[in-house]
Amino acid sequence: xxxxxxxxxxxxxxxxxxxxxxxxxxxxxxxxxxxxxxxxxxxxxxxxxxxxxxxxxxxxxxxxxxxxxxxxxxxxxxxxxxxxxxxxxxxxxxxxxxxxxxxxxxxxxxxxxxxxxxxxxxxxxxxxxxxxxxxxxxxxxxxxxxxxxxxxxxxxxxxxxxxxxxxxxxxxxxxxxxxxxxxxxxxxxxxxxxxxxxxxxxxxxxxxxxxxxxxxxxxxxxxxxxxxxxxxxxxxxxxxxxxxxxxxxxxxxxxxxxxxxxxxxxxxxxxxxxxxxxxxxxxxxxxxxxxxxxxxxxxxxxxxxxxxxxxxxxxxxxxxxxxxxxxx
Ligand SMILES: [Zn+2]
Numbered sequence: 001x002x003x004x005x006x007x008x009x010x011x012x013x014x015x016x017x018x019x020x021x022x023x024x025x026x027x028x029x030x031x032x033x034x035x036x037x038x039x040x041x042x043x044x045x046x047x048x049x050x051x052x053x054x055x056x057x058x059x060x061x062x063x064x065x066x067x068x069x070x071x072x073x074x075x076x077x078x079x080x081x082x083x084x085x086x087x088x089x090x091x092x093x094x095x096x097x098x099x100x101x102x103x104x105x106x107x108x109x110x111x112x113x114x115x116x117x118x119x120x121x122x123x124x125x126x127x128x129x130x131x132x133x134x135x136x137x138x139x140x141x142x143x144x145x146x147x148x149x150x151x152x153x154x155x156x157x158x159x160x161x162x163x164x165x166x167x168x169x170x171x172x173x174x175x176x177x178x179x180x181x182x183x184x185x186x187x188x189x190x191x192x193x194x195x196x197x198x199x200x201x202x203x204x205x206x207x208x209x210x211x212x213x214x215x216x217x218x219x220x221x222x223x224x225x226x227x228x229x230x231x232x233x234x235x236x237x238x239x240x241x242x243x244x245x246x247x248x249x250x251x252x253x254x255x256x257x258x259x260x261x262x263x264x265x266x267x268x269x270x271x272x273x274x275x276x277x278x279x280x281x282x283x284x285x286x287x288x289x290x291x292x293x294x295x296x297x298x299x300x301x302x303x304x305x306x307x308x309x310x311x312x313x314x315x316x317x318x319x320x321x322x323x324x325x326x327x328x
Contacts, residue, residue, distance in 0.1 A: 001035070001036055001037075001311060001312070001313050001314050002034060002035060002036075003033060003034050003035065003036055003060070003093070004034075006036050006039070006060065006311070006314070007095070009307075009310065009311065010062065010095065010097060011100075012152060012153075013097075013101065013104060013107045013108070013303065013306075014097035014100040014101035014104060014107065015100055015104065015173070016100050017100075017128075017173060018099065018100050018103035018104055018127070018128055018203050019098065019099045019100040019103070020099045020103075020127075022069065023066070023069060023098050023099045023100075024066045024068065024069045024070070024071075024096065024098070025066070025096055025097055025098050025099065025100040025101075026095065026096065026100075027093060027094070027095050028045070028066055028067040028068070028094040028095065028096050029067065029083075029084055029087040029088065029092070029093065029094040030093060031059075031060075031087075031088075031091045031092055031093040032091060033059055033060075033091060033093065036059050036060045036093075036314060037059060037313065037314060037315060038056070038057055038058055038059050038060075038314070038315045038317075039058060039059065039060040039061070039062065039311070039314050039315070039316050039317075040052075040053040040056050040058035040060075040061050040062075040316075040317045040318070040319055041061075041062045041063070041300060041303070041304045041307070041316065041317070041318050041319070042061070042062075042063050042300070042318065042319040042320075042321060043063065043064050043065065043293070043296055043297050043300050043321045044063060044064070044065050044321055045061065045063045045065065045066070045067045045083065045094055045096070046079070046083075046321075047079045047082060047083055049063075049319050049321060050083050050086060050087065050094075051086070052319045053092070053319060054086060054087075054090055054092060056317050056319075058092055058317075059091075059092060059093070060092070060093045060095065061087075061092060061093070061094045061095065062095050062096075062097065063094070063095070063096050063097075063300075064096065064097060064098060064101060064296055064299070064300050065096065065098060066096040066098050067080065067083060067084075067094060067096065068080060101299075101303070102205060102250070102251060103127055103128065103203045103204055103205060104203055105121070105122075105123050105202075105203065105204070105207055106201075107303070108299045108300070108302040108303040108306065109207075109250065109299055110207045111298060111299050111302040112227070112248055112250070112269070112295065112298075113207045113209055113248070115227045116209075116211060116223070116224075116227070116246060117211070117212055118207075118209030118210060118211060118246060119209055119210050119211075119212060120209050120210050121207050121208070121209035122202070122207065122208060122209070123202045123203065123204040123205070123206070123207060123208075124204070124205060124206030124207055124208050124247050124248075124249055124256060124259065124260055124263075125204050125205040125206055125249070125256055125259060126202045126203070126204040127203060127204040127205065128202075128203045128204065129200050129201070129202050129203070130171045130172060130173055130200065130201045130203065131171070131172045131195055131196075131197075131200050132155050132156075132169045132170065132171055132172065132195065132196045132199035132200055132201070133169065133170065133172050133175060133194070133195060133196070134156075134167055134168065134169045134194055134196065135167070135168055135169075135170060135175065135178060135179065136165060136166065136167045137165075137166055137182055138164060138165055138166075139164060139166060140164065141163075141164075142159070142162075142163030142164065143163075143166060145157045145168075148168070148181070148182070149178070149181025149182060149184070150170070150174060150177055150178045150181050153170050153171060153174040153177075153178065154168050154169070154170060155168075155169040155170060155171070155196075155199045155201075156168065156169035156196070156199060157169075169196055169199050171201060205249055205253065205256065206247060206248055206249030206250075206253055206256055206260070207247065207248055208245065208246070208247035208248075208260065208263060208265055209245070209246060209247075210244055210245050210246070211243065211244055211245075211246060213244075214242040214243065214244040215242060215243055215244075216241070216242055216243075217239045217240055217241060217242065217243055220243040220246075220267070221233070221288075224269070224288070224290070228290055228291075228294050228295075228298070229294070230290065230291070230294060232327060233288050233289070233290045233291075234273070234288070234289040234290075235286065235287070235288055235289075236273060236278035236279075236281055236282045236286070236287045236288075236289070237278075237281055237282035237283075237284070237285050237286040237287055238282070238285070238286060239286050240266045240267065240285070240286055242266070243266045243267050244266055245264055245265050245266050245267075246265060246266065246267050246268075246269065247260040247263065247265035247267075247268050247269070248268070248269040248270065248295075249268075249269075249270050249271075250270070250271050250292075250295035250296055250299060251270075251271050251272065251292055251295065251296055252270075252271065252272040252292065253270035253271060253272065254270055254272050254273040254274050254277040254278075254281075254289075255277060256268070256270070257270065257273065257277055257280070257281035257284075257287050258280060258281060258284065261281060261284040261285040261286075261287070262284060265285070266285070266286065267285070267286050267287070267288060268281070268285070268286070268287045268288070269287075269288045269290055269295075270287065270288070270289055270290075270295075271289065271290065271291055271292035271293070271294075271295045271296065272289065272292045273287060273289040291323060291325070292323075293321065293322075293323035293324075293325070294323065297320070297321055300318070301318060304316065304318040
């Protein structure tokens with residue numbers, strides 16, 4: 001697969017425009033290959049993981065966490081230096097999808113919402129709203145959405161009775177991509193009609209939703225541990241008798257605990273809760289710190305499973321990581 005096409009598939013799930021300003025998503029270490037046949041995914045680009053990726057002869061490595069958020073020089077012999085040296089020596093590209101992935105609720109960041117079968121799922125802390133616009137175009141023969149370029153972005157589709165005038169609603173940040181795709185196939189776009197507030201998409205951190213039915217707290221904890229494959233979890237606050245509304249922010253989501261609990265969540269799940277955050281949150285409700293590593297490792301594995309189906313012609317592997325923390 002062409003490098004350009006691979007990056008565009010990655011960025012359709014982790015759009016760079018969703019990343020926070022302080023973050024560094026995208027290519028971390030560049031390479032000159034234009035065609036990719038072997039790719040490896042992992043949560044962290046640490047030295048041991050990169051060595052494992054290179055032993056698998058990876059040409060492209062996709063991780064969640066960046067190698068370095070701040071630009072830096074390889075000016076001392078440390079792990080950063082060795083990683084950059086090994087990647088450059090083997091002409092291997094390293095790409096990070098960090099907050100660009102976290103902020104897309106339609107992607108693998110809401111894997112736990114699906115596992116818990118939550119309903120009425122929405123973004124916990126919206127950061128960006130992307131408006132939908134309608135484009136109309138003419139084609140001499142009737143077409144269906146499957147015939148169109150960029151069909152994954154179509155939010156709504158209508159066709160005139162004779163099937164020659166087509167109208168699609170697409171996110172406004174995909175309009176240029178959509179128009180250029182259609183133009184390549186000589187389908188003239190003749191106007192951009194209007195905005196559709198009901199199709200606006202909200203992006204941001206975390207999710208909230210409701211279990212299909214309220215369950216006793218013990219049942220919920222049992223289910224959560226089973227999904228996460230953990231034996232223990234850390235709790236702050238008073239457990240509710242029953243759990244119905246659940247919110248979650250994977251990674252370092254401790255500072256969203258107050259927000260989540262004041263939005264009526266019976267339980268807030270996160271990956272990193274500091275002492276004072278736990279003290280404050282405990283006054284409002286119940287917070288579970290299940291661990292940064294497991295929430296994001298499983299998110300990346302979910303993405304790996306999705307990409308394995310989608311990326312034709314690429315030998316894709318996943319390197320399992322390990323939490324730096326353990327119970328002794
Ligand atoms: Zn993280």
